[in-house]
Amino acid sequence: MEFFKEFGKIRYEGRNAKTPFAFRFYNPDEKIAGKTMREQLRFAMAYWHTMCAEGTDMFGVGTIDKSFDSANPMEIAKNKAYAAFELMEKLDIDYFCFHDRDIAPEGRTLAESNERLDEITELIGALMRKSGKKLLWGTANCFGNKRYMHGAGTAPNADVFAFAAAQIKKTIEITVKLGGEGYVFWGGREGYETLLNTDMALEQDNMARLMRMAVDYARSIGFKGDFYIEPKPKEPTKHQYDFDTATVLAFLRKYGLQNDFKMNIEANHATLAGHTFQHELRVARENGVFGSIDANQGDMLLGWDTDQYPTNVYETALCMYEVLKAGGFTHGGLNFDAKTRRGSNTPEDIALSFIAGMDAFALGLRIADKMISDGRIDDFVQERYSSYNSGIGKRIVDGDISIHELEKYALFLGDVTTNKSGRQEYLENIINEIMFGGKL
Ligand code: XUL
Ligand code: CO
Numbered sequence: 001m002e003f004f005k006e007f008g009k010i011r012y013e014g015r016n017a018k019t020p021f022a023f024r025f026y027n028p029d030e031k032i033a034g035k036t037m038r039e040q041l042r043f044a045m046a047y048w049h050t051m052c053a054e055g056t057d058m059f060g061v062g063t064i065d066k067s068f069d070s071a072n073p074m075e076i077a078k079n080k081a082y083a084a085f086e087l088m089e090k091l092d093i094d095y096f097c098f099h100d101r102d103i104a105p106e107g108r109t110l111a112e113s114n115e116r117l118d119e120i121t122e123l124i125g126a127l128m129r130k131s132g133k134k135l136l137w138g139t140a141n142c143f144g145n146k147r148y149m150h151g152a153g154t155a156p157n158a159d160v161f162a163f164a165a166a167q168i169k170k171t172i173e174i175t176v177k178l179g180g181e182g183y184v185f186w187g188g189r190e191g192y193e194t195l196l197n198t199d200m201a202l203e204q205d206n207m208a209r210l211m212r213m214a215v216d217y218a219r220s221i222g223f224k225g226d227f228y229i230e231p232k233p234k235e236p237t238k239h240q241y242d243f244d245t246a247t248v249l250a251f252l253r254k255y256g257l258q259n260d261f262k263m264n265i266e267a268n269h270a271t272l273a274g275h276t277f278q279h280e281l282r283v284a285r286e287n288g289v290f291g292s293i294d295a296n297q298g299d300m301l302l303g304w305d306t307d308q309y310p311t312n313v314y315e316t317a318l319c320m321y322e323v324l325k326a327g328g329f330t331h332g333g334l335n336f337d338a339k340t341r342r343g344s345n346t347p348e349d350i351a352l353s354f355i356a357g358m359d360a361f362a363l364g365l366r367i368a369d370k371m372i373s374d375g376r377i378d379d380f381v382q383e384r385y386s387s388y389n390s391g392i393g394k395r396i397v398d399g400d401i402s403i404h405e406l407e408k409y410a411l412f413l414g415d416v417t418t419n420k421s422g423r424q425e426y427l428e429n430i431i432n433e434i435m436f437g438g439k440l
Pocket of ligand 1: 099139184186230232266294305337
């Protein structure tokens with residue numbers, strides 16, 4: 001059965017393509033920076049937005065039909081699996097990501113939920129073998145059910161903690177069974193609404209305990225992929241413990257988990273934390289914990305997680321610059337944690353949204369590669385810090401000078417009267433020149 005009859009296989013047709021159902025910039029087999037675009041970008045489909053989200057918001061019901069020709073929950077789940085693989089095939093997307101509850105509806109008991117997961121993962125496994133599509137990462141939805149109203153790993157109720165642990169254990173098992181390359185912790189309700197009712201220390205100790213158990217269990221059953229934490233500062237809780245990359249790093253180091261986790265950086269989460277997307281990627285890269293990306297964008301005028309398809313090429317270029325500087329993805333990839341707008345409610349919109357996002361990242365990769373081969377930006381940064389390559393600067397970075405000697409040196413200088421310009425505008429214009437020079 002074909003679910004998306006409105007469009008066929010999307011192919012690269014170049015910038016003069018006649019149809020909107022074509023890639024203009026994403027040419028999967030073209031090599032950029034030493035690898036094919038397919039290998040560099042490692043695009044993934046987020047099961048929850050693409051197969052499940054119906055366009056509901058705080059003020060209204062769904063506008064997008066995701067019933068997939070059935071009214072029976074398990075039949076819908078199976079049809080979603082068939083539809084997901086049809087879509088990945090048509091869009092030339094190699095990976096997908098899911099929460100346990102996206103792929104199979106929750107049952108009345110944990111045992112029933114687990115049986116349903118077994119049934120659906122059998123089907124998904126068969127579809128993966130047939131198509132060659134791969135699981136980028138799995139995760140457990142420990143935030144949607146009302147039992148998680150006060151959190152999961154950070155819940156004040158130990159029974160809830162136990163339930164979350166069991167749910168995560170099962171999700172790790174199905175992730176391993178499907179050959180997943182990663183496992184994500186996004187702390188959906190791991191935070192607080194008010195400190196008046198919160199034992200922050202115990203909550204964070206417990207979260208670390210849960211993560212340690214999960215990592216040890218996964219490794220014991222042969223999981224070779226990466227664990228990620230996905231930082232987000234707020235929403236749904238007022239304050240989420242995994243606020244941003246720097247906060248998560250402090251948490252990991254406090255609990256001795258720093259060698260077990262990398263970051264899954266989401267663009268819209270970065271901006272909610274008051275950072276740029278590039279900032280979060282840079283902090284991760286500089287600390288050796290760059291892992292994977294949830295590709296989307298927020299709206300400059302809205303203060304919440306709008307999860308829009310990424311179309312801002314300036315942002316994708318600076319993102320791919322950081323990815324290339326990190327040496328590219330290993331187990332991670334670009335997961336479109338993005339949903340079509342409530343008003344974009346046709347099947348065609350799903351294809352057009354992915355095309356927009358994939359082309360925006362293809363452009364970003366092309367521009368980032370040019371930024372690096374052009375060399376002016378990297379050379380400028382090197383030159384800017386060149387005072388540390390010799391003399392007093394070299395002694396500072398070598399740890400070969402005392403504060404007394406520095407004082408003596410500064411007294412001899414008397415004052416510092418020259419500083420070189422940071423040339424911000426010049427550098428920004430280099431990017432514009434690389435992006436548009438000769439093409440308009
Ligand atoms: C929520 C979010 C999640 C995670 C996976 O903001 O980004 O979808 O990516 O739980
Ligand atoms: Co996300």
